Amino acid sequence: MKPIRKFIVRAVVPPQLSALEELAANLRWSWHEPTRRLFEHIDPLGWRRSERDPIAFLGDVDARRLEELAHDDGFVAWAERERDALRTYVSEPRWFQSLGADTPRTIAYFSPEFGIAAALPQYSGGLGILAGDHLKAASDLGVPLVAVGLFYKAGYFSQAIAPDGWQQERYPALDPDGLPLSVLRRADGTPVQVTLAVPDDRSLHARVWQVAVGRVTLLLLDTDIPANDDDLRQVTDRLYGGGGEHRLQQELLLGIGGVRALRAWSELTGRAFPDVFHMNEGHAGFLGLERISACIGEGLAFGEALQLVRAGTVFTTHTPVPAGIDRFDRALVARYLESGLLPGIDPADALPLGLEPGVAAEESAFNMAMMGLRLAQHANGVSKLHGEVSRSMFASLWPGFDADEVPITSITNGVHAPTWTDPALLELAEERLGTGDTEHADWLSTAVSDAELWSVKRGMRLQLVEDARRRLAAAWADQHAGAVAPDWVRRVLDPDVLTIGFARRVPTYKRLTLMLQDPERLAAILTNPDRPVQFVIAGKAHPADEEGKRLIQRLVQFAQRPELRERIVFLPDYDMGMAETLYPGCDVWMNNPLRPLEACGTSGMKAAMNGALNLSILDGWWAEYAADDHGWVIPTADAAPDPAERDRLEANALYDLIEHRITRLFYDRDHDGVPTEWMTRVRRTLANLSPELGADRMVREYVERLYRPAAEHAALVGANGAKPARELAEWVAGVRAAWPSVHVSHVESGGVEATPHVGDELHLRAHVALGWLTPDDVAVQVVYGHSHGDDRIEDARVALLEPDGVSNTDGATRVYVGTITLDRAGAFGYTVRVVPRHPLLLSTAELGLVAAAT
Ligand SMILES: *Cc1c(COP(=O)(O)O)cnc(C)c1O
Numbered sequence: 001m002k003p004i005r006k007f008i009v010r011a012v013v014p015p016q017l018s019a020l021e022e023l024a025a026n027l028r029w030s031w032h033e034p035t036r037r038l039f040e041h042i043d044p045l046g047w048r049r050s051e052r053d054p055i056a057f058l059g060d061v062d063a064r065r066l067e068e069l070a071h072d073d074g075f076v077a078w079a080e081r082e083r084d085a086l087r088t089y090v091s092e093p094r095w096f097q098s099l100g101a102d103t104p105r106t107i108a109y110f111s112p113e114f115g116i117a118a119a120l121p122q123y124s125g126g127l128g129i130l131a132g133d134h135l136k137a138a139s140d141l142g143v144p145l146v147a148v149g150l151f152y153k154a155g156y157f158s159q160a161i162a163p164d165g166w167q168q169e170r171y172p173a174l175d176p177d178g179l180p181l182s183v184l185r186r187a188d189g190t191p192v193q194v195t196l197a198v199p200d201d202r203s204l205h206a207r208v209w210q211v212a213v214g215r216v217t218l219l220l221l222d223t224d225i226p227a228n229d230d231d232l233r234q235v236t237d238r239l240y241g242g243g244g245e246h247r248l249q250q251e252l253l254l255g256i257g258g259v260r261a262l263r264a265w266s267e268l269t270g271r272a273f274p275d276v277f278h279m280n281e282g283h284a285g286f287l288g289l290e291r292i293s294a295c296i297g298e299g300l301a302f303g304e305a306l307q308l309v310r311a312g313t314v315f316t317t318h319t320p321v322p323a324g325i326d327r328f329d330r331a332l333v334a335r336y337l338e339s340g341l342l343p344g345i346d347p348a349d350a351l352p353l354g355l356e357p358g359v360a361a362e363e364s365a366f367n368m369a370m371m372g373l374r375l376a377q378h379a380n381g382v383s384k385l386h387g388e389v390s391r392s393m394f395a396s397l398w399p400g401f402d403a404d405e406v407p408i409t410s411i412t413n414g415v416h417a418p419t420w421t422d423p424a425l426l427e428l429a430e431e432r433l434g435t436g437d438t439e440h441a442d443w444l445s446t447a448v449s450d451a452e453l454w455s456v457k458r459g460m461r462l463q464l465v466e467d468a469r470r471r472l473a474a475a476w477a478d479q480h481a482g483a484v485a486p487d488w489v490r491r492v493l494d495p496d497v498l499t500i501g502f503a504r505r506v507p508t509y510k511r512l513t514l515m516l517q518d519p520e521r522l523a524a525i526l527t528n529p530d531r532p533v534q535f536v537i538a539g540k541a542h543p544a545d546e547e548g549k550r551l552i553q554r555l556v557q558f559a560q561r562p563e564l565r566e567r568i569v570f571l572p573d574y575d576m577g578m579a580e581t582l583y584p585g586c587d588v589w590m591n592n593p594l595r596p597l598e599a600c601g602t603s604g605m606k607a608a609m610n611g612a613l614n615l616s617i618l619d620g621w622w623a624e625y626a627a628d629d630h631g632w633v634i635p636t637a638d639a640a641p642d643p644a645e646r647d648r649l650e651a652n653a654l655y656d657l658i659e660h661r662i663t664r665l666f667y668d669r670d671h672d673g674v675p676t677e678w679m680t681r682v683r684r685t686l687a688n689l690s691p692e693l694g695a696d697r698m699v700r701e702y703v704e705r706l707y708r709p710a711a712e713h714a715a716l717v718g719a720n721g722a723k724p725a726r727e728l729a730e731w732v733a734g735v736r737a738a739w740p741s742v743h744v745s746h747v748e749s750g751g752v753e754a755t756p757h758v759g760d761e762l763h764l765r766a767h768v769a770l771g772w773l774t775p776d777d778v779a780v781q782v783v784y785g786h787s788h789g790d791d792r793i794e795d796a797r798v799a800l801l802e803p804d805g806v807s808n809t810d811g812a813t814r815v816y817v818g819t820i821t822l823d824r825a826g827a828f829g830y831t832v833r834v835v836p837r838h839p840l841l842l843s844t845a846e847l848g849l850v851a852a853a854t
Contacts, residue, residue, distance in 0.1 A: 013058060014070035019083035024054035025180055026086060026212040030117035031136055031418040033426060038082050042069060051577050053119035055180055090215045094142030096703065103703075104711035106266075108274035109134065109147045110258055110284035112250070113156075113239055116213055118577035120179055121155035122220070124239055124540075125505040126602055127318055129576065130382075131280050132213075133416035133602075134702075137695035139214030140418075143703060146265065146274065148258035148284070150250060151176065151209050151220035152239045159540045159573045163479055165556035167541055167549045171238060176209060176222070184208040184219065184265060192268070194221065194260040196252060197340040204232050206253060208261045219265060221257050240542065248328050251368070252336060255286025259294075276710045278314040278702075279376065282326055282368030288313060288375030289342050289350055296344035300722060303729040306375075308722050311840075312714030314706045315376035317369060317408070318599050320389040321509065327365035330354070357396040373397055373408075377713065377842055378706045381410040382600040385623045389596050400850035402796065407843040411705065412621055413600040414698030417690065420606040422584035424456050424463075438609070439694045443686035450679040451672055457587070457611055457682070462495035464585020467578070468536060468569055469493070475572050492566045493534050498666045500615070500658075501586030501607065503538040503574050506548035509597040512539060513551045515590075516558060517651030525655065526567040531663035534567045536582060538574035579603075584610040587678075588631070588662060591616040592654065594646075595636045605693040611682040615657060617650070625692065629684035632657050709842075717840055728840050731777070732847065735836045741771030742778070744853035745813055747832045758825050766816045766832045766853070767807050775803045779837040779844070780816040787829025798844075801832065 013021055020039075029035040039054050040047040043061050050057035069075045096103065113128030114120075116135065123129060131147070138145040154171035162168055184192045184207075196204045205227040211218040223235040235249045266273040277287055288309050295305035319325060330351065337347035353374045354366035373379055373394060381387035387410025392403040417439045429441040432448045469490055476485035493499070504510045515522055515535070525533050537555060541548030552570070559568045571578060583589070589607030591598070591614070601620040608614060614631035616622045626633050635653050640646035665678050691697070717725040744766055751763040768780055780803075785796045801816035822828060833852040835844050 014066055016070040016076050017079060019079040022083050024058055027116050027180055028214040029054055033423050035082050038079060051118060096142040104276045104707050105272035106274040107145045107276040107278060107707050108262055109145050109278045110287055111149055111280035112283040114149050115576055118575055122152055124156040130413055130602060133695040135213045135216045136416045137699040139216045141699055145216050147218040149220050150236045150254055151222035152236055153224055154238045156239045161556055161572045165553035167552050169543045181209040181211055184210050192264045194257045196256055199335050199339040206257050219261050221253055221261060251283050252286050255284045256290040259287050259290040275714050276312050276707050279372055280316055281318050282372040285368050285371040293342040293345050302349040304726045307728045308717055308725040310375060310377040311717045312710050313376040314378040314710055315372040316380050317390050318382055320386055320597055320599055326368040330366045333366040378710050379408045381408060383412045383620045384410050385596055386599040398845040398848040401845040405845045407845055411701045413602055414693055414695040415602050415605045416695040417609055420609055422460050422610050424459055428456050439690045443683045450674050450676055454674045454679055460584040461499055464581050465493040465495045467581045468571055471571050492569050497532050497534045498663060499586050500535050500588045500590050501582055502590045503582060506539045506541040506551055509594045511592050513554050514592045514647060514651050517648055519558060521655050523564055525658055526564055531667045536569055538571040540574055583607045586612045588613050588615050592634055593617055593619050595619040608685050608689045611686050613681055613685060625689060629681050630689060731838060735777060738771040738773050739849050742834050742851045743769050744832050745769055747853050756822055758822055760822045761819050763819050766801055767813045768816055768834055769813055778834050780834050782818060782820060782830055782832050784820055784830035786826055788827050793829050
């Protein structure tokens with residue numbers, strides 16, 4: 001029978017154990033091992049059955065067992081100790097509180113997905129898990145962050161694999177009552193509702209769920225409420241489920257509804273309304289328009305409000321592929337903007353924010369990344385290489401400037417160590433190194449021997465093997481009407497065989513099937529009698545991605561070959577719960593994207609934190625941290641004549657590395673059976689990389705390099721009733737209008753001889769027309785450096801020229817002079833340019849205006 005309605009009946013926890021409910025209600029349990037141990041102690045089997053989800057667990061646990069524990073003074077005291085520790089954790093001063101004044105009041109962090117725990121499946125992959133790790137690290141550091149997202153009734157999707165290898169998607173509906181959520185309510189108990197005007201005189205309403213993530217509150221907007229028309233109830237049905245209008249509605253709700261929810265939250269809690277807004281990818285870009293609308297309501301013009309809003313906004317781009325960016329039909333966006341959605345905003349002002357440079361307005365899509373970059377004065381990519389790629393990819397927004405001047409910096413992603421470090425490793429560090437801080441533990445210390453660490457790694461591998469067998473048996477039963485799985489399923493994988501992990505979403509660039517370039521060679525690697533290898537693979541293809549599903553099918557069918565199936569497995573339904581045992585259980589973590597399409601990649605970081613060595617294309621984070629001690633680089637064959645040849649070359653290199661380098665090192669054992677060379681690398685990986693790859697490091701960087709400057713800048717332009725913002729807007733408009741008449745008429749040089757030498761001085765005298773601008777409005781610069789055949793200045797340096805009156809030929813042209821020293825030998829080139837200058841601009845390129853000598 002199929003029930004017509006389902007709900008969760010929460011267990012009645014005896015009052016003596018109320019601490020358990022308080023602990024279950026804050027997701028800190030998801031990264032706090034002592035709290036997990038407390039729950040596990042109640043009923044270890046039930047704890048595992050509930051997939052370590054305290055709320056599901058408390059709903060399931062035998063009432064008699066709870067009664068018994070309620071009278072166990074030791075247990076009651078233990079639970080209360082943990083509860084007190086949680087209360088201390090959420091209230092004591094932490095790193096951020098040591099920064100003193102001049103820090104942001106509140107930072108609002110917007111993301112379309114959040115991966116915090118398997119128990120709250122509101123993520124699809126890396127972007128969401130990163131967001132979850134960001135919140136957890138912000139909590140640990142005491143950063144006053146509040147997060148905003150959507151509550152998707154079916155989350156992403158859960159994956160099953162049919163016997164023929166084809167991916168099947170299921171969308172089990174989540175019941176908010178069974179999740180660690182509470183409705184945001186007004187003092188009188190009524191739920192807060194945010195409302196957006198949508199076309200045809202309708203309204204879209206959403207309630208607001210609150211999630212406690214340590215010290216951080218996450219607000220999730222949910223449209224599945226009776227106040228909505230049936231179709232509008234579905235707006236938050238699934239994560240990345242629909243295209244076009246459905247997706248636009250989600251993003252309008254996230255951005256605009258999110259800011260409205262924050263207002264209510266701020267009023268109700270007394271917490272300061274955010275002074276910094278961070279968009280994790282472009283999906284939440286509409287938040288800027290909602291804030292502009294509010295400023296207009298307070299009397300500012302659009303351009304003035306834009307300056308105010310930009311100053312406090314941070315935009316993080318995550319994709320180096322234009323196809324990965326959300327683009328909407330302009331007419332559709334216009335229809336929404338014309339429906340009274342954003343009071344005070346003329347759609348004619350808002351629509352250009354989404355224009356794609358170089359495309360005629362009528363033909364341009366409404367591009368969310370372009371809007372994000374225009375609405376944020378502070379922007380970054382997520383690894384050094386991705387920063388570089390982003391500066392090129394978006395360079396057309398700052399025409400006339402070289403890519404390295406594009407104002408997009410980078411902060412390399414990190415992963416939350418307490419979440420991603422296996423408890424066995426944590427225990428070892430606590431016992432032997434005297435610290436639970438695995439990120440900064442001295443892993444090279446002799447207090448831990450190779451043999452001990454090796455044995456802990458084996459335990460983690462065994463745990464993965466057992467988990468894989470359980471999952472495959474359950475998947476078999478699921479696909480064969482409850483039939484018991486055949487014997488071989490209970491024999492897959494071996495806890496003593498070199499284990500390579502490979503799990504990812506399945507967009508084409510990640511090349512799930514690169515390893516199948518030469519299937520027989522891979523088969524030989526897997527079944528090598530002396531140095532066998534096993535692969536654990538997982539990943540979901542987007543439901544609309546048929547090509548991705550074909551890749552999965554090829555891999556699954558390969559893994560079904562009877563002689564291989566115990567050495568290579570595809571585990572269905574990759575999620576955080578699986579990831580928890582997968583990363584620690586691997587000896588090698590493999591990643592073979594098409595360079596440079598992996599913006600950062602975080603799975604390899606999580607593996608490294610558990611002592612796995614990386615085997616990866618030099619892309620994303622690995623381009624910064626690759627070293628012999630940390631793993632192996634798969635050489636990139638980007639000079640190959642075509643993609644097929646490139647795949648072939650890179651796959652061959654991959655096989656060679658596994659056959660000749662990796663397996664040899666792994667199976668080269670001392671008399672105790674320990675691979676000492678291997679363990680040296682494991683220890684160096686843990687020692688060198690853990691402190692670097694942590695989300696702590698990442699969030700500190702965000703605070704210091706982006707949040708703090710953004711808050712300061714917002715305060716500056718917002719002072720005195722936003723007077724500086726008004727002046728800046730007026731100045732920007734004036735400069736833009738005047739710019740066509742700004743140019744460098746000619747440049748005279750002197751000082752160097754026919755054959756210049758290092759140390760010679762070059763004197764410059766530039767004649768510059770400024771139209772009606774004054775010398776205060778501009779900077780005249782000489783840009784110089786190496787210049788070879790391609791007419792570009794490399795490693796350009798910039799020096800200011802100084803005003804030296806007006807030219808005596810026309811009395812209007814201004815003269816600028818300066819001297820540079822030729823301090824490097826080789827081909828030299830320079831040019832002179834005029835750029836706008838204002839104390840409230842953060843970068844030379846900011847306005848995309850430049851007039852260079854021709
Ligand atoms: C870390 C993680 C990802 C992201 O991995 P990438 O290397 O960035 O592709 C995706 N899914 C899950 C479950 C993860 O834990």
